[in-house]
Amino acid sequence: MAGVASAIHLLKKGQRVLLLDKIGIARETSYGNSGIIESSYVLPFAPPHWKNIPSILLGYNPYARISYPDGISQFPWMLNFYLKSQRKPRTQNGAAMRPLVENAIAEHEAIMNPAGAAHHISDHGRIKLHRTAQSFENSTYERQIIARNNVPFEILSVDQLRELEPDLKPNFQSAIRLSGSKRYTNPAKAIQCAADWFIGQGGHYKTVSVSSLEKRQGQWHVGTYCAKHVVICTGPWANEILKPLGHTFPLGVKRGYHQHFNSPAKIMHTLVDADEGYLICPMDQGIRITTGAEFAQLDTEPNPIQIAQALPKVKELIDIGDPAEQGAWMGTRPCMADSLPVIGQSGKHEGLWFNFGHGHCGITAGPSSARLLSEMVIGGATFCPPEPYSPKRFRQ
């Protein structure tokens, strides 16, 4: 998402743009996510409650899992994330993210409507289900912050939600409907439409794996291509390209899985099981079940056990039916410990720009981050202050 949206915004500002991707458009994390355009985002993804830590360490909690032994290398990042997830910094980081998310729907529509992809966006957004009164009680602070930001939401009883979603079984206690959010019915197809529009408007695309980036005579060179400015939008793989240039960002790797099911249940909204850490996402391909985080190294073999762990809980809420495909898809969330993306110019190299690290909300914030990035590349006013996302906040 970050690459295609950046290419479009730069093209719209009159730049000649060449988009490179090693495998194709929206084939990695932007392919198989939960598709929520989360304008109601006010707080970063929460760390697990301490009561869940033993089950996470032992590997039987779908909310999060550590792949052993390679995931242990993520422990310093996890500690940093935990410290930045205390109430005060978490609230500040949520507020810092608001300019990129509050108008996210309009920013998506500005890209998707001309691309003929509006039909891939559904007005039925996100609903969070709480299984117990205690679980609902635990969301008090988040609801206060949502209200403080004037984000529309409704608290629904079991009967009220079942009026909206009659195929949902009543095995929950209450729900929160975030009416300001929308969802993609097929994120990859929508992003492909946007990329096709970019090419139709004169943008260029090549499938190329960037293995080295060199600056010679004021131009950046990638193989036979050269340009004055280069933007790195390679999500969790950013360090692979940037390390030789003296940049190593503290990127956490939170992998996630999905599998589609031919469910007889007709579900309209994306349903978040607040207590079990998975999502039920209605997509063109069927009901997509997406999982929480898996801490692993980038190249470790996939292990979709969190899907299997979530399924008994899914069945308590809907008739899930048979899998629509064998096996599960895996994506890799590019996560900074402060849950803020890295947008801006390198402090070491002129013309080297970054737009990555969007973690759990890279679909939502992709278009607005791309707009900000393009405004910075061109120079002049930006639609929001770029400082919270500066790459210079990290020691390099």
Ligand SMILES: Cc1cc2nc3c(=O)[nH]c(=O)nc-3n(C[C@H](O)[C@H](O)[C@H](O)COP(=O)(O)OP(=O)(O)OC[C@H]3O[C@@H](n4cnc5c(N)ncnc54)[C@H](O)[C@@H]3O)c2cc1C
């Ligand atoms: C299960 C799951 C559910 C999610 N649900 C949501 C959601 O509902 N809403 C939301 O907002 N976010 C969600 N996210 C997060 C979101 O998907 C990511 O933040 C977002 O997709 C990241 O986009 P990106 O463009 O930065 O990375 P990617 O989509 O991973 O793109 C990076 C691109 O870089 C390319 N690349 C890498 N290395 C090279 C190289 N050397 N040369 C050339 N190209 C290279 C890759 O091929 C890839 O296409 C979810 C993530 C997961 C895993």
